[in-house]
Amino acid sequence: MTLAADISEMPTQIKNNFADELAARVSSATLIRRDEPMAKHTTLRVGGPADVYVEPASEADLALVLQWCGERCVKFFILGRGSNLIVRDGGFRGVVICLSSPEFSRIEIDGVRIRAGAGVKQKNVAVEAKRNGLSGVEFLEGIPGSIGGALRMNAGAMGGETFNAVESVRVMDFAGNISELSPPEMLVTYRSCATLKNHIALGAVFQCKPEPREEIEKRMKAYSEMRWSSQPAAPSAGCMFKNPPAIPAGKLIDELGLKGAKVGGARISQEHGNFLVNDGGAMAKDVLELIEILRAKARAERGIDLHTEVEIVGED
Numbered sequence: 001m002t003l004a005a006d007i008s009e010m011p012t013q014i015k016n017n018f019a020d021e022l023a024a025r026v027s028s029a030t031l032i033r034r035d036e037p038m039a040k041h042t043t044l045r046v047g048g049p050a051d052v053y054v055e056p057a058s059e060a061d062l063a064l065v066l067q068w069c070g071e072r073c074v075k076f077f078i079l080g081r082g083s084n085l086i087v088r089d090g091g092f093r094g095v096v097i098c099l100s101s102p103e104f105s106r107i108e109i110d111g112v113r114i115r116a117g118a119g120v121k122q123k124n125v126a127v128e129a130k131r132n133g134l135s136g137v138e139f140l141e142g143i144p145g146s147i148g149g150a151l152r153m154n155a156g157a158m159g160g161e162t163f164n165a166v167e168s169v170r171v172m173d174f175a176g177n178i179s180e181l182s183p184p185e186m187l188v189t190y191r192s193c194a195t196l197k198n199h200i201a202l203g204a205v206f207q208c209k210p211e212p213r214e215e216i217e218k219r220m221k222a223y224s225e226m227r228w229s230s231q232p233a234a235p236s237a238g239c240m241f242k243n244p245p246a247i248p249a250g251k252l253i254d255e256l257g258l259k260g261a262k263v264g265g266a267r268i269s270q271e272h273g274n275f276l277v278n279d280g281g282a283m284a285k286d287v288l289e290l291i292e293i294l295r296a297k298a299r300a301e302r303g304i305d306l307h308t309e310v311e312i313v314g315e316d
């Protein structure tokens with residue numbers, strides 16, 4: 001996210017010092033690891049190691065990590081549950097920050113409002129809302145990301161999207177300053193919130209409507225059935241491409257006759273052409289090669305440019 005000195009060429013000792021320096025800044029409750037395999041943190045199960053991986057234990061520790069990255073000109077990346085992400089096989093040079101500690105994983109209900117930390121699973125917000133007879137966030141039930149990722153991506157499904165239900169978002173800028181923003185103060189578009197390119201979402205308040213639990217349950221069940229009738233169960237990063245204006249990407253890939261095509265352990269799903277799945281043992285380079293094959297064929301045969309919805313980070 002920040003531009004930085006490249007620490008890729010630095011000897012291991014210096015990288016180790018970076019982890020030690022960070023550890024000296026923050027509380028002992030903050031988790032810090034070196035050379036953390038990112039394949040463990042992406043739903044596609046690919047990705048090389050992050051030089052340093054941090055789970056801040058508190059907002060104060062997060063601010064200290066950001067300040068340290070700024071001072072040292074070290075690049076950082078905010079990771080949710082890695083469900084809209086490909087990390088290249090060479091991994092990430094810099095610091096990956098994940099808000100998955102208990103501090104960022106709380107859900108509180110206050111009347112028709114739900115306050116959820118950035119690290120809370122989207123599904124858990126939908127389930128908690130249902131338990132409390134609150135509707136408006138049912139569409140989150142099958143999206144495998146965190147609330148931080150939902151806000152950054154303005155995630156949506158079944159005709160709903162995250163910012164339809166958001167009342168306010170607690171954010172931290174890269175200098176560590178915290179503020180509370182309302183949706184009109186944020187740049188929100190289809191599957192994106194640009195404000196969160198240079199702010200970190202710490203959590204959000206969702207405003208729901210009271211509704212009988214059985215009605216909410218019925219809707220969530222229907223959504224789940226609809227999703228699993230069209231979506232593969234194998235590891236993936238969800239829809240790989242944005243839908244071009246002319247045709248949904250999945251239909252286009254189907255019409256190009258590419259369903260089932262494979263490179264290494266990566267395959268274009270038979271169930272849904274816009275899903276690239278990991279059959280086991282796929283590398284990021286396999287997935288990236290399949291992406292290029294798809295893009296080239298779409299361009300050559302239909303004159304359509306496919307753009308990835310999934311974010312691609314890291315080094316080859």
Ligand SMILES: Cc1cc2nc3c(=O)[nH]c(=O)nc-3n(C[C@H](O)[C@H](O)[C@H](O)COP(=O)(O)OP(=O)(O)OC[C@H]3O[C@@H](n4cnc5c(N)ncnc54)[C@H](O)[C@@H]3O)c2cc1C
Nearest residue numbers: 080081082083084145146148149150152155156201237238
């Ligand atoms: C099987 C499957 C089904 C899916 N179905 C849907 C669907 O129906 N609808 C849909 O919209 N998406 C869907 N997705 C995509 C994905 O789940 C969503 O985009 C989700 O919101 C990403 O959340 P995440 O926590 O995994 O984010 P990540 O993939 O970890 O990160 C995505 C982006 O968000 C940023 N980010 C993460 N946390 C924060 C934070 N706290 N502050 C600022 N930026 C942050 C990251 O830096 C990155 O730029 C699906 C994915 C899969 C694998």
